[in-house]
Each structure stands twice: as structure tokens, then as C-alpha cells.
Amino acid sequence: MFWDYIFLIRPTLLVPVWTFFLIGYARGGGEGRFFLSIFAYSLLMGGVYILNQIVDRETDRINKKLFLLSEGIIPLKHAWCEMILLFVASLTLSFLFPVPYRIFFFISFIFGILYSAPPARFKGRPLLDLFSNAFGYGVLNFGIGYLTSGEFTWKIFLYSLPYFFAVGGVFINTTIPDIPGDREAGEITTGVWLGEKKCLFLSTIFIFISLVLSIILKDILCLIAASVSLPLFLYALLRPSRKSVLISIRIGAPILTLAVCFLYPLFFPVLLLLYLSMRIYYKKRFNYDYPTLTR
Structure with missing residues (x-):
């Protein structure tokens, strides 16, 4: 199914990519080749997310998430091909930008590989x-913008x-629900x-x-995002449960994205369309x- 290959790049994870890109873009002055840049970086991160799923198929099966590869809906060979295509296209487009941009872009690529791939x-x-x-x-995503x-x-x-620190705080809590599956798979994450x-x-x-x-x-x-998120994180700390942890992640994290929508109002209909789809x-x-x- 065609849409399987679109959703293999995990569009929900592109939302923070776009969010930090827009924040950095606004901080840098709000000019330049916006659409080409955000398109190229989205392709790069899409490839990174596919690599993550390729390597983590067994863990995802244990944690009962990300069905497309863990359940064999998309053949592994097809996933590799899509990932390589995205990497080649994105890195090629990055050469249309100045050297500092390319350095940040390439470091993002390297970090994406090191994050998922052994050793x-x-x-x-x-x-x-x-x-x-x-x-x-x-830092890198913000810097690209x-x-x-x-x-x-x-x-x-x-x-x-x-x-x-905002991303770090949210990430730490994302490791908590996966502790049982990661421990079973032999993964020593920060959560484990x-x-x-x-x-x-x-x-x-x-x-x-x-x-x-x-x-x-x-x-x-x-400031807006951290002010709203802090009570949610405090509640999860004082009343720890799967639900309170997930709420701190799934409400706390999007607050920054919603704040960006006030800066770039057209971002909101894009998010709404993505959510509904x-x-x-x-x-x-x-x-x-x-x-x-x-x-």
C-alpha cells in the first residue's frame, strides 16, 4: 500500500523537526530559501526514522508499536531502499546552501546514523x-533553521x-514507558x-x-512551553503512573509547537491535516x- 511507505517515515516525529526548524528560522531573521531547506531536512530526518525502525524491529515488536516493519507489513528490503533514497536526496539538496548550513546538516546525518546503527x-x-x-x-535542528x-x-x-534542556526533559520521560521492552531486548537506555x-x-x-x-x-x-509543561512534569514526579508520564509527554511537548503556531499561523492547519490523516x-x-x- 502506497501510504504505508509515506507513514514509514513517522510523520508525527517530523512535527518537532518542523517546530525547532521554525524557531531557529525566526531567530535567524526569517529570510532565505525556507521551503527548500525544510523539505531537505525533512527528507533527512525521514531517512533517520526509517533506519531507527529497521534496527529496532525486535524491540518494537515486544513493545507492540510501529507495526509496518516489526510486523513485516513493509519488506525490509523496501525500507532500506526508501531510506537510502531519502538520504541521497537530502544530502544532495544540502549542497545548495552555504558551508555552515551543510556542516550542521552533515552532523545531523552522522548523529542520526550513530543513534540507531551498531556498533x-x-x-x-x-x-x-x-x-x-x-x-x-x-541545537542542530534549531541551527539548521x-x-x-x-x-x-x-x-x-x-x-x-x-x-x-526542554528536549532533554521530554526525552527522558519518553524512555519510561519502554523500560520493560528495552530491558527485555537488552537495551540499556537512560530509562533502564x-x-x-x-x-x-x-x-x-x-x-x-x-x-x-x-x-x-x-x-x-x-518560556510559554516550559511554564505550562513544568506542572505536568511535577505531577508525573509526585504521582507516577503510565498515564501521568504519557500526559507529560503528549501534552507538555506539543505546547511549544502550539506556541510556534502563533508565530507562524499557517503551521496550525498543516498540523491539523497531519493529525487527521x-x-x-x-x-x-x-x-x-x-x-x-x-x-
Whole structure:
């Protein structure tokens, strides 16, 4: 089925990609080849997400998620071909941009490979999995957006700090629901290594740091997101349960995306269209309600 190959790139994970791209783009001045840049970076990250599923087929089967490869709906050979095509196309397009942009782009590519592929496999190494996500989205993704519309400056790393900690906080909580499956598969993630209680404490600290940095740097977008998210993370810390953890992720994380919609109003109908298309696809294809807030 054609749509299987579209959804293999995991469109829900492209939402944070677009979010941090837009934040960086706005911070850089809001000019430049916007559509070409965001298209190229979306292709790159789509390839990264396919690689992640290829390597994690067994873990995904245990955790009963991401059916397309774990259940053999899409042949493995086809997934490899789609991934390679996306990588080649995205890296080729990156050469239409200046050198600093290409450097950030290539580092994103390398991190995407190291995150999933053995022997490095940062995804299965405590703290490295956390750093890869926080740096990958909060710094590199942000930087790609910034460099689309602005010239390189070391201040990129300063401006990205609140997002580094915001992404890190959310990521820590995402490892918690997968602890049983990851432990069974022999994966030592940050969640497995720290355990649920320490993860919830650390994630709350990260969100708090993000809030403080947002105030210092006068970053209104991250300030809004961190202010709304912190009570959700505190609640998950004080009343730990699968539901409270998932709510901290699935409500806390999208707050930043919704804040970006005020900056770029056309982003909201794009998100709405994506949400509706995914609801329809998963319901008709698998009789499965996804995305949801609690599962």
C-alpha cells in the first residue's frame, strides 16, 4: 500500500523537526530559501526514522508499536531502499546552501546514523541517548533553521540552550514507558539505567532549567512551553503512573509547537491535516486509535 511507505517515515516525529526548524528560522531573521531547506531536512530526518525502525524491529515488536516493519507489513528490503533514497536526496539538496548550513546538516546525518546503527548505537547507551536527542533537536535542528535565514554565529549555541534542556526533559520521560521492552531486548537506555523515579526527577530538573534559561535569554516561546509543561512534569514526579508520564509527554511537548503556531499561523492547519490523516490511516489500516493522549 502506497501510504504505508509515506507513514514509514513517522510523520508525527517530523512535527518537532518542523517546530525547532521554525524557531531557529525566526531567530535567524526569517529570510532565505525556507521551503527548500525544510523539505531537505525533512527528507533527512525521514531517512533517520526509517533506519531507527529497521534496527529496532525486535524491540518494537515486544513493545507492540510501529507495526509496518516489526510486523513485516513493509519488506525490509523496501525500507532500506526508501531510506537510502531519502538520504541521497537530502544530502544532495544540502549542497545548495552555504558551508555552515551543510556542516550542521552533515552532523545531523552522522548523529542520526550513530543513534540507531551498531556498533555505536547511542540509542541503547545511557546518557548518550539523552544527549543525542537534546543536541540533535535542540541545537542542530534549531541551527539548521537559523542558518536557513541567517549567517553563522556562535550565539546559535547560546540561543539553543533552553531548547536543549526542554528536549532533554521530554526525552527522558519518553524512555519510561519502554523500560520493560528495552530491558527485555537488552537495551540499556537512560530509562533502564536510572529507573522511573530518577528519570522523573531528572526530567523535571531539565524542564526547570529550560524555564530559567528562557527567562534569562528572553525567549518567549520556550518560556510559554516550559511554564505550562513544568506542572505536568511535577505531577508525573509526585504521582507516577503510565498515564501521568504519557500526559507529560503528549501534552507538555506539543505546547511549544502550539506556541510556534502563533508565530507562524499557517503551521496550525498543516498540523491539523497531519493529525487527521494519521487518525484516518491508522484506524482504517489497523483499526487502531492513534495518535492519542494516553496510549
